[in-house]
Amino acid sequence: MAIQSGGKLRRVFQQHPDFSAVRRSHTVGVGSWTTAVTKAVSDKQEGYFMRFVSSIAITVALASAAPADVSFSLGFDTEDMAIRTIEYECDEGQPFVVHYFTSESDVLALVPVDEGHRVFVNVVSASGARYVSGRYEWWTKGENVTLTDTIKEESLLQCTPNNE
Incomplete structure (x- = not known):
């Protein structure tokens, strides 16, 4: 994907709340745009990853704390x-x-x-x-x-x- 240094793409990034890093560095140049977009996307992915890990940890903690009613049967003739x-x-x-x-x-x-x-x-x-x-x-x-x-x-x- 080619990144334009101005115009429509700049307005989209400036308005989107997840790309605040892009908004701050859009005037520096194309290299800064690429770096800022990459950082914003990786920060967003890291947030998803941390939420995912947190939800797994909470689920495991709740599952281990829940009382288990276990039963089994022995198959004898x-x-x-x-x-x-x-x-x-x-x-x-x-x-x-x-x-x-x-x-x-x-x-x-x-x-x-x-x-x-x-x-x-x-x-x-x-x-x-x-x-x-x-x-x-x-x-x-x-x-x-x-x-x-x-x-x-x-x-x-x-x-x-x-x-x-």
């Missing part, structure tokens, strides 16, 4: 699945219930942790049944059960089944 429910008593706190879901290929435990329930998956163990979920380990050996925080390397609970 009920003919192939056994469900065991065991109540445990621990040294500290109230008794609680753990549900074990066993199929031909998978064993899961639903354990109350962190004021909710976590799904623990059975993994290889030298002895007993060992289940993991994130940083937690639920390990049953004979009549003893231990909940461990593997990152802090500390036992959180020592429990035994309630045989009433």
